[in-house]
Amino acid sequence: MRYDAEHKRKTRLRVLDEAAMVIREEGPHRLGVAGVMARAGLTHGGFYAHFPSKEAFVSEAIAHMFEGGPTAMLEKVKGAPPREALTGYIDFYLSARHRDSRSGGCPLPYLAVDAPRLSQASRERYARGVAHLTGIIATHLAALGRDHAEDEASSTLAELVGALTLARAEPDADRSDAILERSRAHLKRRLGLEADQ
Amino acid sequence: MRYDAEHKRKTRLRVLDEAAMVIREEGPHRLGVAGVMARAGLTHGGFYAHFPSKEAFVSEAIAHMFEGGPTAMLEKVKGAPPREALTGYIDFYLSARHRDSRSGGCPLPYLAVDAPRLSQASRERYARGVAHLTGIIATHLAALGRDHAEDEASSTLAELVGALTLARAEPDADRSDAILERSRAHLKRRLGLEADQ
């Protein structure tokens, strides 16, 4: 081969990285082939040497969003004490930083509303992401000795996703902060994560 | 005037009704002028006799979504006992029926993710909707004698929106039902709405 064996693979990854960001910024339907390629420093012509169609590309980009993302964060601390792991995760998830990072962060809130309109493959990937994150939260809750860990985890994830999404939608900074703060405080109280507990 | 004085106004309303449905089904950015007009039994040409531009139209349609919608439901029962009002609202909000009515229902979950990409006017309208609904929930909670009603209401709304959105995204019917059921049960327990309480 004439180019480095890794060359195409790296380019492909770069394009997918950009797509993952564009999807977060613009949504999976406003993404344009030319725009993504330009962001990766390429022109749109080469696109079809990497991907068979835009739809397949979007599906792959969505799968890509789930690799690595901040869900991995909870896994990394799998060995850590569950109380610290959960507290840290909630604090991160409902932080101003996570809210404001409009091209990074957990894929769940970004894709939630559009999920029903995505390809079957993407919907299933999304569902796996939900199940995975719910499972991790449940495992930590069970380690804390809580009953009905799976139920609690599901409802906790709902509040995490809902609060982050509503905070992103709120144009007033103070009100947006308040949405995050209120859910942060509530979740920690609810899950018995407070220091004095 | 040659046509009935109400004629244009009624047509305009019909178009806005359709737009509100299309936005729920397809999202505010995939809406097309011709498609909406066709759904209203018209052709695309007359559109600009009713609305100055697509963007203004979308803004107006979004405002229209907030008039009427199921938020009004909570207001109607304003005089009802707060326990029944809140229980009924939670049961409706997290029902399979609400989840499955993809062209009706509360505007908040539909627009949540797209809100940051909407016009300033729409974002403000959205924020008003959030504040309004939070306020109503808080009023009922306060009537139940709960402290920190506003905080509780905010975090409750986050879970309502998050759970409905995640349930809509979940392709597996049983899992989707479970998401609704878990948040329904949790919220009622949390807010002290259970029968034996």
Next chain:
DNA sequence: TTGAAAGTATGATGGCTATAATATTATATG
């Protein structure tokens, strides 16, 4: 019944986008 104006339809234009065929550039090997 008829004219006029309000309301709606037809058809055109230009911009954008996905796709694809062809041309060009870059580089690893002989």
Next chain:
DNA sequence: CATATAATATTATAGCCATCATACTTTCAA
């Protein structure tokens, strides 16, 4: 250094969409 070929760029095509100019249709007042 030459060349083959992988990778990317140029350019073309076709379809969709917002917008708009113009033509037509409806229906009330005279």
